[in-house]
Amino acid sequence: MQKQSTGYLFILPALMVLGMLIAYPVAYTGLLSVTDNAGNFVGLENFRRVLAARATPIAFWNTLWWVLGSIIFQVLFGVMAAILLNQNFRGRAIVRSVTLVPWVVPGIVAATTWAWMLHTEFGIINYMLTAPGLIDKPIGWLTNGNTVMPVMIAINIWKMFPFVAIMVLAGLQSIPNDLYEAARIDGASFWEEVWYVMLPQVRSVIVAITLLLVIWALNHITIIYAITRGGPANKTLITPIQIFRTAFDGMQFGQAAALSVMFFGVAIVIVFIYIRTLASNPEEAR
Amino acid sequence: MAPLTINDVRKSYGALEVLHGVNIDITDGEFVVLVGPSGCGKSTLLRMLAGLEDISAGEVSIGGRVVNALQPKERDIAMVFQSYALYPHMTVKQNMGFSLKLARAPKQDVRDRVLDVAKTLNLEDYLQRYPRQLSGGQRQRVAMGRAMVRNPEVFLFDEPLSNLDAKLRVKMRSEIKQNHHRLKTTTVYVTHDQVEAMTMADKIVVMNAGRVEQVGSPLELYDRPANIFVAGFIGSPAMNLIAGRIVDGHFLGSDGTCMAVPAPAARLEGQEVKLGIRPEHLVIDPQGHPAEVLTVEPTGSETLVLMQLAGHEIVGVFRERITLAPGKPLSLSLMPDHIHLFDTQTGLRIPLSPEN
Known part of the structure; x- marks a missing residue:
């Protein structure tokens, strides 16, 4: 027992730092969610108000689309890129490095660049589409309510798929060459090799990365806030941005905290369900 | 099939x-x-x-x-x-x-x-x-x-x-x-x-x-x-190889040891050869060539003996239970039917009789 208490003494400084950095903000958010701006206790009034706001359900559905759209294509393109980069071809090292670029570029820089490229009148994308006559008139990518969310998702996919690719590539490279050769002798085509050898072997990597991507997409602010701030007409308003704007544009810290608390709860449930259903595979228990 | x-x-x-x-x-x-x-x-x-x-x-x-x-x-x-x-x-x-x-x-x-x-x-x-x-x-x-x-x-x-x-x-x-x-x-x-x-x-x-x-x-x-x-390569322990040449129808080791070889070897007069003998084709024989025991490794069924013969370290395998000690002298002879000769230059085996 003596030993154990000495142990606690040693980790006390670290615990205090962690406590201040993690526990305090969480607790303080909880406290904020039940007080008004003057610090008076108001019970669940903040929750009632924020749930009654018209933007809240919109933000909820937007967040759902944003997360689903981002994850599916980030994983899909990431895995495809990894398989491609795992093949032997001339200039592979260069292609591997170039693939990483979107992930390395700071989010705010990428967002600003894309905003310019997507500009209705001066953007290169509309220029490239109108010049050869692919479309008659410029598309308002960021002002049209039907295109703006898909465009945001596309930028997010572009930004994050290299990360997936590199992680999956590392997984692919740990597969012994013998397995591919055995599969070839067993008569597997390239796609059968992908399906029966590569993907099962990197399954755990993909599961772990998807979880990270879900968390990151749920908490995302940079790209959308830098380009549209949630507009036009709340078409790209996702919950984290709603929280941010409620707090710092609307100065409703109590309501923002209340929304955070609920969002935190939903996120925890999603992550929990994900881990239970996908990440634990009894067959592969080691 | x-x-x-x-x-x-x-x-x-x-x-x-x-x-x-x-x-x-x-x-x-x-x-x-x-x-x-x-x-x-x-x-x-x-x-x-x-x-x-x-x-x-x-x-x-x-x-x-x-x-x-x-x-x-x-x-x-x-x-x-x-x-x-x-x-x-x-x-x-x-x-x-x-x-x-x-x-x-x-x-x-x-x-x-x-x-x-x-x-x-x-x-x-x-x-x-x-x-x-x-x-x-x-x-x-x-x-x-x-x-x-x-x-x-x-x-x-x-x-x-x-x-x-x-x-x-x-x-x-x-x-x-x-x-x-x-x-x-x-x-x-x-x-x-x-x-x-x-x-x-x-x-x-x-x-x-x-x-x-x-x-x-x-x-x-x-x-x-x-x-x-x-x-x-084939055989364990490996075949013993002793360098020398054929002189007067005999094998003369590089250290001067003279050994009898099958008669057809006489046609190789003067040629540099390597004499090969498998460990189990060495016989303990009081009239044989003098050798010195270096190590003895009994395995139960047989005894492996590392010896010094004609300036080479060679291995013998004996099925009979013999008492030998390192440093002791020993007399050995080679089973004549199992002697191989190899051309030192080309490494090829020189057939000594029509059937082998």
């Missing part, structure tokens, strides 16, 4: 040629062992048969069909890897049935065939297990089962026993041999272990530095090695 012909096969990586024209004829149902030191090209050759490596020049045909340009799956071969290369995420059953599944065989057929093979290999109780839940010997058997399920024309084995412990290796050796007796499938087996080669092969191909040194039955190679390399 099919014959397999390897005709002047070469392999180069850029300007570097690692196989220099290999010719081997393997008849239907034969068990052929490719043996040689590491880096001799035996595994490369096997991988070329499998279709995992390109054939730079020459021709490989299986069952009379040239397979150079065919994919592994079109060659009707099955291969057992040194690492077993079992798919870790599949059960034993799935591993064994994978090739049939890829070939779109009906599910019932796959199940029957896998069960059939599993029975012959005593694997029925393990069909639902994953490879990591099996012992080394069981994995080895699954790897063989995966090959057998396909009923291929040719089995290829790439050092399949080298990851097993010594005892299990002997057991699996005889299992592979028994399977071959039952299935009679043409088999090419690569190993660096000459004991494996001797015990399993119908025909041994000794390779060295990208060339075939000799092809023959195990005992042919043992009794009549074509050159110094084969003489030294």
